[in-house]
Amino acid sequence: MTGSTPEGRRKRHLPTADELRLWRDYIETAEILRSELASRLQSESSLSTGDYGVLLALSEARERRMRSSELAAAIGWERSRLSHHLGRMERRGLIRREECVTDSRGAEVVLTPTGADAFRSASIPHLRAIRELFVDALTPEQLVAAGEVAATLRRHLGSPSGA
Amino acid sequence: MTGSTPEGRRKRHLPTADELRLWRDYIETAEILRSELASRLQSESSLSTGDYGVLLALSEARERRMRSSELAAAIGWERSRLSHHLGRMERRGLIRREECVTDSRGAEVVLTPTGADAFRSASIPHLRAIRELFVDALTPEQLVAAGEVAATLRRHLGSPSGA
């Protein structure tokens, strides 16, 4: 759209104004969506999306308990982040930490009844919100396209990159 | 893709497993990208993306100064968020706050030479990173598709929604 020597800048140059606008649209839209979902979840359930992710992983775990590092891997968080977050969740009674029998360095994170209840009542409204704000907003073709874009971007991130 | 009674669930139901996966891909990819860009900017320039946005807006402003609330509107931040952020940036000498002549409630935010330098040297590498991680990763068609997805999602967010 910007035109101007489309071959003159193959790689090695800066994004055009149009490209930059697309980038901003992309990243800001995702951010708005994230924040809208978070705020609905918060007001409906007093849970953050972080809480939700932790509770979801624990709900699906055998005996509703997991080693702390397993949990971190499952939800893709750094250990330190999880540790801080679990501290806050423990204060609110959503989870409990127990010493690990097989490795006394380790900790096991256990879902409490309170936590299980909170997750149960948050779950349906949260999924509905995802459907309403994301899935229902897009045509099936757009959904597929969004998936391909995401997959392509991730593939590109993982590779050594053309730098 | 999941198939199974495509008409049986028009609205009012929960996302399918496939739809949920698409949602997660979408939101997590954006998050990874955001965080990669932020970390590059940080290590190359000691600026956060927040700093960058503020400096960009000020760079483009007449006399490199703006009323605080104008600035907030320009970058789409809440006033309180900006206030906290400006406090941190002022401590680092990137901006300065001056009293406003025409309205003594107001504050004017001024770009310092230090801030201008920081922005100048951050700018090119940052734009290059955007090109490398986002623009160059996608085909032109995918870029357009990403733009349409973003626009559609925002339009949907703005409307009273089908709830």
Place this chain on the structure above:
DNA sequence: GGTACATAATTGACACGTCAATCAGTTGGC
């Protein structure tokens, strides 16, 4: 001109994230 209301901006409290440092316990080599 004074009271009521709106507006500009800041503040405090607290949740969240990252990084570097720390602590405790395990493991491998000798």
Place this chain on the structure above:
DNA sequence: GCCAACTGATTGACGTGTCAATTATGTACC
């Protein structure tokens, strides 16, 4: 058995974000 290196997890410091309350002006209306 013992020391070094590794690993699981926590901690502290600090930047970032949100919400509610506050401070200080401006403005309108009587």
